[in-house]
Amino acid sequence: LTTVKFDTNKDNKPDQFQYFYPSGKLKKIEYDTNSDGQTDRWEFYSKEEKLDRIELDRNHDGKPDMIKENN
Numbered sequence: 001l002t003t004v005k006f007d008t009n010k011d012n013k014p015d016q017f018q019y020f021y022p023s024g025k026l027k028k029i030e031y032d033t034n035s036d037g038q039t040d041r042w043e044f045y046s047k048e049e050k051l052d053r054i055e056l057d058r059n060h061d062g063k064p065d066m067i068k069e070n071n
Contacts, residue, residue: 001020001021001027002019003017003019004017004020006018011035013035013037014032015031015033016029016031016032017031021047025045025047025049026045026049027044027045028044028045029042029045030042030043031043034060036060038057038062039057039062040056040057040058041054041055041056041057042056042064050070052069052070053067053068054067054068055067055068
């Protein structure tokens with residue numbers, strides 16, 4: 001996988017990580033939404049680059065505790 005990092009809040013630390021299949025299509029995006037250095041939102045994409053699922057870590061323990069499926 002290829003990873004592209006972004007600093008969307010301009011604090012000089014990456015807070016968005018985009019992962020791509022070898023074909024160049026988007027596989028998933030991870031976000032650190034509260035700037036604590038931990039991923040707390042995951043978006044998973046199909047091979048057609050459609051959003052399949054979102055996982056959220058609302059209590060910031062490093063594990064998803066809410067999953068939203070896009071059917």
